[in-house]
Every structure is written in C-alpha cells, then in structure tokens.
Amino acid sequence: MNMFTLIWQNSLRKKVRFTLTCLSVLVAFFLFTTLSAINNALSSNANSIDNYRLITSHKVSMTRALPINFSDKIKNINGVDKVSYSSWFGGYFQNEKQQVTMTAVDSSNYFAIYDEYQLSPAQLKKWQNTQTGIIIGSEIAKKHHWNVGDSIPLSSSIWMNRDGLFTWQFTVSAIYQGKHESTDNKKIFFQHKYFDRARAYSQNSINWLTTKISPSADNEQVIQLIDQKFANSSSPTRTITEQVFIKEQAQQFIDMAMVIKLVLSAVFFTLLLIVCNTLIQVIRERLSELAMMKALGFSATYLIIQIYAEALFLIGLGAVSGTILATLTLNSVQVNMANFLVGIYIAKSHYLISIIIVFIAAAMGSLFPAISIKNLNISQTLGAKQ
Amino acid sequence: MPTIQLKNINKTYSKGTNQVVVHNNFNLKIQSGEFVALMGASGLGKSTLLHLMGGLDKPTSGDVIIADQCINRLSESQLSQWRSENIGFVFQSHHLLPVLTALANVELPLALTPLNKKQRQQHAATALALVNMSDRAKHFPKELSGGQEQRVAIARAIVSDAKILLCDEPTGNLDRNTADEILSLLAKLNSDFGKTIVMVTHDLKASQYASRVIDLEHYLQSKECMSSIDDNSTKNVITKIKVCEQQGVKA
Numbered sequence: 001m002n003m004f005t006l007i008w009q010n011s012l013r014k015k016v017r018f019t020l021t022c023l024s025v026l027v028a029f030f031l032f033t034t035l036s037a038i039n040n041a042l043s044s045n046a047n048s049i050d051n052y053r054l055i056t057s058h059k060v061s062m063t064r065a066l067p068i069n070f071s072d073k074i075k076n077i078n079g080v081d082k083v084s085y086s087s088w089f090g091g092y093f094q095n096e097k098q099q100v101t102m103t104a105v106d107s108s109n110y111f112a113i114y115d116e117y118q119l120s121p122a123q124l125k126k127w128q129n130t131q132t133g134i135i136i137g138s139e140i141a142k143k144h145h146w147n148v149g150d151s152i153p154l155s156s157s158i159w160m161n162r163d164g165l166f167t168w169q170f171t172v173s174a175i176y177q178g179k180h181e182s183t184d185n186k187k188i189f190f191q192h193k194y195f196d197r198a199r200a201y202s203q204n205s206i207n208w209l210t211t212k213i214s215p216s217a218d219n220e221q222v223i224q225l226i227d228q229k230f231a232n233s234s235s236p237t238r239t240i241t242e243q244v245f246i247k248e249q250a251q252q253f254i255d256m257a258m259v260i261k262l263v264l265s266a267v268f269f270t271l272l273l274i275v276c277n278t279l280i281q282v283i284r285e286r287l288s289e290l291a292m293m294k295a296l297g298f299s300a301t302y303l304i305i306q307i308y309a310e311a312l313f314l315i316g317l318g319a320v321s322g323t324i325l326a327t328l329t330l331n332s333v334q335v336n337m338a339n340f341l342v343g344i345y346i347a348k349s350h351y352l353i354s355i356i357i358v359f360i361a362a363a364m365g366s367l368f369p370a371i372s373i374k375n376l377n378i379s380q381t382l383g384a385k386q
Numbered sequence: 387m388p389t390i391q392l393k394n395i396n397k398t399y400s401k402g403t404n405q406v407v408v409h410n411n412f413n414l415k416i417q418s419g420e421f422v423a424l425m426g427a428s429g430l431g432k433s434t435l436l437h438l439m440g441g442l443d444k445p446t447s448g449d450v451i452i453a454d455q456c457i458n459r460l461s462e463s464q465l466s467q468w469r470s471e472n473i474g475f476v477f478q479s480h481h482l483l484p485v486l487t488a489l490a491n492v493e494l495p496l497a498l499t500p501l502n503k504k505q506r507q508q509h510a511a512t513a514l515a516l517v518n519m520s521d522r523a524k525h526f527p528k529e530l531s532g533g534q535e536q537r538v539a540i541a542r543a544i545v546s547d548a549k550i551l552l553c554d555e556p557t558g559n560l561d562r563n564t565a566d567e568i569l570s571l572l573a574k575l576n577s578d579f580g581k582t583i584v585m586v587t588h589d590l591k592a593s594q595y596a597s598r599v600i601d602l603e604h605y606l607q608s609k610e611c612m613s614s615i616d617d618n619s620t621k622n623v624i625t626k627i628k629v630c631e632q633q634g635v636k637a
Contacts (some may be wrong), residue, residue, distance in 0.1 A: 005486075006486075279512050289481060296495045297495060300462065382479075382554075
C-alpha cells in the first residue's frame with residue numbers, strides 16, 4: 001500500500017464517472033490534436049507556395065477589373081521574368097451546388113509560370129489551338145468521367161456570353177497531373193482570348209496578374225515598382241506574394257487559426273469545468289475519509305498531492321487516448337484528404353504543449369479540492385459535538 | 387508524571403453570531419497505562435476533550451500536554467507527524483477506506499514511516515492477528531460485519547505502536563455481544579501492552595472494563611477539574627518548547 005495504490009484504487013472507485021470524465025478529456029484532446037494538424041496543413045500549404053510569384057490586383061478589391069495592357073507594362077519592369085493574367089469565371093457544372101474552380105488564363109505563358117500543372121508540349125499546343133478548349137485536372141476528370149474530346153457545358157454565375165446565355169460550351173483539350181501531392185487536381189482552365197471575345201461585357205479587362213520574378217530579383221523591390229507604376233492610374237494596384245495572397249483568400253471566408261483557437265478555448269474551458277466538478281464531487285464524497293487520513297497523520301500537503309495525482313491520472317489518460325486516437329485517425333484519412341488538404345501532420349511541439357496542458361488542467365482542477373483539504377476541520381468532519 | 391494533562395482548558399465554538407462555551411477552565415490528568423472511560427450526557431464536550439487530546443482540535447486557551455509535549459503549540463504539519471507517531475484513533479464510524487482491503491487499511495498509517503513494503507505488511511499482519519482478524523486480511527470493508535470493521539479500525543490504531551489510544555464511542559454502532567468483544571479487546575491492549583486508553587462512551591457496561599470512569603457531569607463540578615495543575619514539570623515543558631522554537635528546532 002502506497003500513494004500509487006491509493007491513486008489507482010480511488011480513481012477506479014466510481015468506474016462509470018471515471019470513464020465518462022476520461023472520455024470528455026479524450027474528446028477534447030482528439031479535437032485539439034486534429035485541429036492542430038489541420039492548422040499545420042493550412043499553414044504549410046501557404047508556406048509551400050513559390051515565393052517568386054507575385055499577384056497584382058486592383059487596390060480596392062480583387063473583384064474590380066484591371067486593364068489587360070497592364071501585363072505589357074509590368075513586363076518592362078526590372079527584375080520581372082514573365083507576366084500572365086487571369087480572370088475568375090465562377091463556374092459550375094449542371095447546378096450551382098457543383099461548383100468548379102474555373103479560370104480564364106493567358107494561354108501564351110500561364111503554364112510556363114505555373115509549372116506545377118504538368119502538361120506535355122503536344123497537349124499544350126492542342127489546347128492553344130482549340131478556341132473553346134479547356135484543361136482539366138485529373139481528379140475532376142475522374143469524378144465526372146470526362147475524357148479528352150468530350151464536349152462539356154459549364155455555366156457561370158457571373159458571366160453571360162454573347163448569345164445571352166450563362167451556359168458556355170467547352171471541349172476537353174487536355175488533362176493535367178499535379179506536380180506535387182499538394183497540387184490541386186480539380187481545377188479547370190480555358191483561354192482568356194476566347195473568354196474576352198465571347199463574354200457579353202467587360203472586354204479587355206482581367207481580374208489579376210501573375211508576375212514571375214527573376215531568381216536574382218528582390219521581390220519586395222519588384223512589388224514596389226509595380227504598384228508605383230500604376231499608383232496614379234485609374235486602376236491603382238496592390239501587389240503581394242502568392243503566399244500572402246493564398247492566406248488572404250482563405251481568411252476572406254474564414255480565419256481558420258482564429259476558429260481553431262476559439263473552438264479549442266471552448267473545449268478546454270468545458271473540460272476544466274468537467275474536471276473541477278468531478279474532483280469537487282470526489283472530495284465531497286470522501287471528506288470523512290480525508291479527515292480520517294489527516295487524523296492518522298497524513299498532512300494536508302500529502303493529501304493535496306494525492307488529489308493532484310488523481311487529477312493528473314484522469315486527465316493524462318484521457319489526453320494520451322485522445323492524442324493516440326487522433327494520430328491514428330489522421331494517419332488513416334491522410335490518403336483521402338491528400339487531394340484537398342495536404343501536409344496534415346502533428347508537430348512535435350504539439351505533444352509538449354499537450355503535456356503542459358495536462359499538468360495545468362490538473363492543477364486548476366485540483367485547486368478547489370486543495371482549498372477544501374487545507375481548510376478541512378478534522379474534529380467537525382469526524383463528528384465532534386459540543 | 388501523567389501522560390495526558392489538560393490544563394486550564396477553555397473551548398468556545400462560534401455558532402453564527404453566538405459563542406458557545408463548551409469547557410471553561412477544565413483540568414484533567416491521566417496517568418500512563420490508564421484505561422479511562424469518559425461518560426456523561428450528550429453535549430458535555432466529551433468528544434471535544436478527546437479531539438483536544440488527539441490534536442484534532444485546539445483549545446481556545448489553556449494547554450494540552452501529552453507525554454511532555456504541549457501539542458497545542460505545534461504547527462499543523464508538526465501535529466500531523468506527532469499524531470502519526472503517538473496517537474491511535476478509534477471512532478464510532480470506523481472510517482475505513484472502502485477501496486482498500488483490511489490489511490491495506492491497517493497498513494495505511496505505516497505509509498508515513500520509513501518501513502519498506504515487506505516490513506509494513508508484516509506489521510499490519512501482526513496488528514490484524516492481535517485483533518483476531520488475520521483470516522479477513524484480504525477482505526474489503528463492505529465484506530465485513532460492523533464488529534469486524536471496528537476490529538480492523540483498532541488494528542489500524544495500534545499498528546504504529548502508538549502509546550495512547552483515543553476511542554470515540556467505539557461500541558456505539560455495535561450489538562451487545564460485539565460491543566463486549568471490542569471492549570475486551572481494548573482492555574487486553576491496556577493490560578497486556580500497556581496502552582493508555584481514553585474512551586468516550588455512553589455504554590454503562592464499559593465501566594467494567596475501564597480502570598477509571600469519569601462521569602463528566604460530576605467531574606465538571608469537582609475540585610480536580612476546577613483547580614489548575616500547577617506543578618513544575620508543566621512549566622518546564624512549556625519553557626523547553628519555547629526555547630526550541632526560538633532556536634528553530636522542531637518541537
């Protein structure tokens with residue numbers, strides 16, 4: 001019989017309560033581990049983007065158009081290697097629930113800048129020679145069973161064509177394969193030249209430009225030169241690295257990091273309340289036993305350490321189980337998620353943070369019981385009467 | 387010199403805004419090896435006296451001197467250690483830990499000693515044998531009868547070889563036969579092992595087992611209770627403690 005025996009036996013005294021509390025801790029740490037891994041994936045995706053690519057859009061908003069001739073003006077800036085332009089199509093297939101990421105791009109050099117979309121020269125040439133041709137990703141081709149040569153009707157939620165229709169007819173010219181695991185294989189590209197000719201309005205305008213800078217160039221300097229060039233024009237620009245662009249795009253819809261922090265705060269606050277409540281119940285039930293132990297000579301410090309150790313065991317067991325379960329789950333779904341969320345991993349620092357959280361949660365959970373033990377009046381608790 | 391001395395004890399409890407005086411200038415001496423039964427009506431402060439002697443409570447004023455030590459001047463941690471070394475408690479409700487076997491319950495106070503696991507178990511087994519509970523060593527409290535539970539509680543009280551046993555109505559929850567068994571056991575511990583026993587009880591039959599019966603109702607009006615114990619030894623003890631405290635030595 002020693003303290004470990006006492007901790008073990010006391011913990012398992014109310015098995016159902018112990019199991020349920022342990023499960024709540026497990027869920028908290030499962031969420032913590034999973035969301036941290038997703039956060040890592042989101043951060044690492046943005047971090048893996050080529051830093052030599054710059055995105056230029058209207059200073060006011062991405063949705064405001066820029067003149068197409070800005071492309072030629074940027075080409076002349078020192079340090080610029082290539083410039084391409086793109087416009088957002090806002091496409092969907094059959095109905096608006098089946099959204100597709102569809103972009104009108106400069107057919108002359110877009111794929112020279114975005115070399116992660118791998119195409120053979122013959123495929124590229126074929127597409128460039130087909131006015132209504134589209135290049136589609138292997139994933140979307142597989143999903144809809146589209147093959148090269150298929151004629152596909154795709155609609156736009158933004159753009160009407162000259163026939164007054166929002167449904168446009170395209171032909172599959174090529175299917176690209178992503179260079180990296182993280183490359184999105186569900187995109188659709190078509191020629192901006194055709195887009196400009198066929199749309200009912202806003203000719204000679206684009207949504208954004210992509211500039212590939214020379215390896216020796218300083219991107220901060222190039223960014224300044226581009227924005228200075230158009231500062232006094234009717235369409236002032238804002239240029240950022242693609243890395244920042246991706247992050248900003250994601251944050252337009254939702255600040256994932258903030259959501260994760262809020263969810264985790266709520267989870268751990270709830271966890272703390274549950275653990276506190278459980279331990280307060282434990283103390284209330286065992287008050288006379290604790291008073292007896294004090295009478296036998298066990299100091300308040302000894303009993304507080306014992307309660308802390310019980311809290312540590314309870315939270316630790318839940319935390320270890322939750323983290324293991326999350327790790328196994330993330331490993332098993334990693335293959336399925338690879339196409340839309342690459343780079344899911346649990347950082348080593350996460351385990352350290354988890355351990356720190358376990359110790360802090362146990363300490364905070366034991367706070368009220370510790371005060372009760374410290375103030376426990378043996379005489380009154382064991383039933384002294386005047 | 388007496389083993390237990392209560393000197394000029396005043397004990398007051400707060401009940402809301404009221405102050406309830408339980409003891410006023412109370413004095414008592416118990417000699418080493420005595421088996422004292424403290425009797426009397428409810429509300430006279432019998433349990434309070436027992437708790438004062440065991441260091442579970444402190445007097446409002448006055449001194450509790452046990453084996454040359456003025457225990458009401460010890461800190462909480464010093465008192466804890468002192469209790470573990472000097473006092474064995476037996477309560478009406480045995481307060482055994484339900485998650486531990488009889489043997490482990492008896493072994494519990496030894497967790498505070500430097501004894502190793504084997505030695506602790508040997509001591510606990512011996513204590514259980516003394517109360518005739520060896521065959522129930524592996525049983526949990528819920529598997530024992532009330533008398534058996536009280537025997538285990540007595541074994542727990544004597545396992546550390548405490549010289550003083552303080553028993554608060556140890557037979558209160560037991561039937562006559564079982565109560566007699568427990569009283570016999572306490573008498574045996576007193577006669578064969580020299581334990582000083584102070585027992586609070588309402589059981590008139592307990593007087594047959596005790597070497598001295600104090601009827602608190604009468605005692606409170608007696609000269610012995612009212613008069614201060616004014617021997618030099620008490621002064622010496624208090625002086626010794628003060629010197630130790632000044633020198634930072636554990637009392």
